[in-house]
Amino acid sequence: xxxxxxxxxxxxxxxxxxxxxxxxxxxxxxxxxxxxxxxxxxxxxxxxxxxxxxxxxxxxxxxxxxxxxxxxxxxxxxxxxxxxxxxxxxxxxxxxxxxxxxxxxxxxxxxxxxxxxxxxxxxxxxxxxxxxxxxxxxxxxxxxxxxxxxxxxxxxxxxxxxxxxxxxxxxxxxxxxxxxxxxxxxxxxxxxxxxxxxxxxxxxxxxxxxxxxxxxxxxxxxxxxxxxxxxxxxxxxxxxxxxxxxxxxxxxxxxxxxxxxxxxxxxxxxxxxxxxxxxxxxxxxxxxxxxxxxxxxxxxxxxxxxxxxxxxxxxxxxxxxxxxxxxxxxxxxxxxxxxxxxxxxxxxxxxxxxxxxxxxxx
Amino acid sequence: xxxxxxxxxxxxxxxxxxxxxxxxxxxxxxxxxxxxxxxxxxxxxxxxxxxxxxxxxxxxxxxxxxxxxxxxxxxxxxxxxxxxxxxxxxxxxxxxxxxxxxxxxxxxxxxxxxxxxxxxxxxxxxxxxxxxxxxxxxxxxxxxxxxxxxxxxxxxxxxxxxxxxxxxxxxxxxxxxxxxxxxxxxxxxxxxxxxxxxxxxxxxxxxxxxxxxxxxxxxxxxxxxxxxxxxxxxxxxxxxxxxxxxxxxxxxxxxxxxxxxxxxxxxxxxxxxxxxxx
Numbered sequence: 001x002x003x004x005x006x007x008x009x010x011x012x013x014x015x016x017x018x019x020x021x022x023x024x025x026x027x028x029x030x031x032x033x034x035x036x037x038x039x040x041x042x043x044x045x046x047x048x049x050x051x052x053x054x055x056x057x058x059x060x061x062x063x064x065x066x067x068x069x070x071x072x073x074x075x076x077x078x079x080x081x082x083x084x085x086x087x088x089x090x091x092x093x094x095x096x097x098x099x100x101x102x103x104x105x106x107x108x109x110x111x112x113x114x115x116x117x118x119x120x121x122x123x124x125x126x127x128x129x130x131x132x133x134x135x136x137x138x139x140x141x142x143x144x145x146x147x148x149x150x151x152x153x154x155x156x157x158x159x160x161x162x163x164x165x166x167x168x169x170x171x172x173x174x175x176x177x178x179x180x181x182x183x184x185x186x187x188x189x190x191x192x193x194x195x196x197x198x199x200x201x202x203x204x205x206x207x208x209x210x211x212x213x214x215x216x217x218x219x220x221x222x223x224x225x226x227x228x229x230x231x232x233x234x235x236x237x238x239x240x241x242x243x244x245x246x247x248x249x250x251x252x253x254x255x256x257x258x259x260x261x262x263x264x265x266x267x268x269x270x271x272x273x274x275x276x277x278x279x280x281x282x283x284x285x286x287x288x289x290x291x292x293x294x295x296x297x298x299x300x301x302x303x304x305x306x307x308x309x310x311x312x313x314x315x316x317x318x319x320x321x322x323x324x325x326x327x328x329x330x331x332x333x334x335x336x337x338x339x340x341x342x343x344x345x346x347x348x349x350x351x352x353x354x355x356x357x358x359x360x361x362x
Numbered sequence: 363x364x365x366x367x368x369x370x371x372x373x374x375x376x377x378x379x380x381x382x383x384x385x386x387x388x389x390x391x392x393x394x395x396x397x398x399x400x401x402x403x404x405x406x407x408x409x410x411x412x413x414x415x416x417x418x419x420x421x422x423x424x425x426x427x428x429x430x431x432x433x434x435x436x437x438x439x440x441x442x443x444x445x446x447x448x449x450x451x452x453x454x455x456x457x458x459x460x461x462x463x464x465x466x467x468x469x470x471x472x473x474x475x476x477x478x479x480x481x482x483x484x485x486x487x488x489x490x491x492x493x494x495x496x497x498x499x500x501x502x503x504x505x506x507x508x509x510x511x512x513x514x515x516x517x518x519x520x521x522x523x524x525x526x527x528x529x530x531x532x533x534x535x536x537x538x539x540x541x542x543x544x545x546x547x548x549x550x551x552x553x554x555x556x557x558x559x560x561x562x563x564x565x566x567x568x569x570x571x572x573x574x575x576x577x578x579x580x581x582x583x584x585x586x587x588x589x590x591x592x593x594x595x596x597x598x599x600x601x602x603x604x605x606x607x608x609x610x611x612x613x614x615x616x617x618x619x620x621x622x623x624x625x626x627x628x629x630x631x632x633x634x635x636x637x638x639x640x
Contacts, residue, residue, distance in 0.1 A: 091491045093491050093492045095492060098495065101491060101492060103491060105491070108484070129483075132478075132483070132484055132485065133480055133481055133482045133483050133484070134481045134482050136455070136482050136483055169488070169489070170488075170489035175426055175427055178427065178430070178432050178433070178434075182434065182484070182488055183427075183432075183434045185432075206431060206432050207432065207436045208432045208433045208434045208435055208436050208437075209434060209435055209436075209454070210435045210436030210437070210454045211436075211454070213436060216431075218431075218432060239431045239432050241431030241432070243430070243431050243438065243443075244430070244431060245431065246430050246431040246432060271429075271430040271431070273429075273430040273431040273438070274429055274430050274440055275440065275441075275442060276442075279430075284387070302387075304387040307399060308399065308400075311395065311399065311400065311401060312390070312393075312394075313390035313391050313392055313393050313394070313395060314390045314392070314395055314399035314400075315387070315388070315389050315390040316389055316390075317387065317388060317389045341388070341389040342389050342390070342392075342399075343389065343390050343391070343392030343395055343397075343399055344391070344392050345392050345395070345396070345397045346392075346397045346398070346399065346422060348422065348423065348492070349389075351492065353491075
């Protein structure tokens with residue numbers, strides 16, 4: 001059985017077919033796959049599929065240790081799968097005119113549970129964060145594939161579909177859209193996975209995870225066309241809130257050239273709920289990932305933020321250079337530097353950060 | 363089809379694209395802007411702890427995410443909304459705690475979140491470190507310990523920011539004082555039994571022993587009851603219309619019905635039950 005799974009995973013890799021890859025969109029683009037290839041959630045992130053776990057052991061890590069037949073698939077029994085992520089950081093921060101700081105921090109520890117009560121059709125999914133702080137539910141939903149691997153509906157608490165689901169929630173594009181992996185919302189989602197296309201539409205409260213406080217709802221949608229060496233997509237959002245409506249759109253895409261994968265995203269949001277006249281915001285992200293060799297990735301990211309289109313000379317940028325090393329399966333050591341550049345009168349917008357992160361996952 | 367494993371080197375020329383983007387887009391020079399990136403306008407400097415909190419914490423840091431429709435936990439911390447969103451408002455993550463419990467920083471969820479001692483979720487700001495410097499945390503604590511006074515009114519109407527007990531709250535038997543906090547300073551000469559009323563579940567008036575504006579807290583009105591409230595349902599009324607209407611020091615009448623214009627009565631209901639504790 002295990003050998004068969006390995007053969008299937010290897011075949012899928014060779015063919016570069018079907019759905020997506022890993023916790024980082026660049027891995028999906030690198031492999032020419034959709035999110036649903038490696039994650040049980042078709043929009044990416046969270047629990048990994050059998051393929052995703054196998055990929056982590058055979059393709060992502062520089063070296064695999066342990067007995068060859070001991071392949072972790074996440075399936076601890078026929079109808080029940082588990083997964084998890086833990087990130088421990090050491091961070092150094094240098095803010096102009098302030099004393100430098102450094103600290104160790106448990107960024108997060110999460111566990112994923114998937115009860116596949118009807119295999120490949122009906123699942124109850126839980127994403128529970130155990131640290132920091134007490135246990136907090138981040139996702140809890142029921143997912144039913146109306147047509148196997150093609151059409152699904154999902155209802156409950158969930159992360160919303162919009163742009164690329166980056167691991168880094170502090171990315172400008174994630175701050176501007178307000179859609180990230182810290183802010184789930186409650187509602188329903190329908191998705192279509194057909195050939196090269198991946199499409200989702202979600203209707204949620206639009207209250208940022210808080211109880212609904214008005215009659216309006218938020219609509220978010222994402223459509224992506226995935227090819228082996230390139231992909232492109234678009235996102236839209238509209239939140240009809242008493243506080244003021246909020247609408248936005250984004251374009252995203254990726255291109256693979258040998259060992260280098262390029263990703264880009266641009267998002268624009270028009271938010272009438274801010275201030276008297278509303279505010280228009282824009283953010284972009286450009287990322288280059290260079291697979292130096294198996295298990296080693298060099299990441300260069302450049303981000304640009306326009307926090308208010310009606311105000312000149314308030315733009316901010318963030319440049320990051322990271323190295324990611326996966327020495328063995330399910331372990332990743334990440335380190336890098338982030339340079340923030342903003343208006344000179346705001347020290348925080350001009351800080352420098354360096355960090356090392358130990359990331360364990362399964 | 364995936365690239366052969368041997369073709370790892372040599373693709374670095376594609377790193378040129380983000381480098382070009384880096385050269386083409388840069389940060390603003392900040393000319394004509396304040397530290398929060400807003401155009402400099404001629405106006406009074408921050409003259410209260412809350413205004414300083416807004417200017418140095420909420421606006422530049424928190425409202426990067428906590429802004430607009432869909433703000434995390436529904437909590438908007440831009441200048442127009444922050445006070446009403448936090449003072450005497452129950453936390454979503456730990457409903458037993460107020461985000462800001464006036465007079466009690468240790469029991470305020472906001473303090474716990476910025477100090478990293480909250481029982482639920484990550485320390486704020488969520489993209490930290492860096493977290494808030496100790497002097498900023500001390501500022502928040504000091505403001506709450508002083509009763510979390512509202513900023514001076516800058517609007518053309520007076521509104522109720524919060525009350526103690528809060529709307530729909532179940533208070534313990536023995537309650538002898540109600541507190542109403544306004545988003546602006548109240549004309550103390552108008553704070554009386556003419557502008558404030560309390561009725562029980564039978565719609566009978568409950569006698570008030572004293573209606574006063576405490577010293578140093580011009581945005582607060584305290585109602586001292588003639589006797590402790592027995593169990594039952596109660597409705598507080600603050601009058602923004604009628605023979606005598608409450609107003610601020612600039613003569614702006616209370617917008618009690620929250621329709622955006624002056625006028626209308628503010629109504630708030632709460633219960634008193636035996637065995638409840640606060």
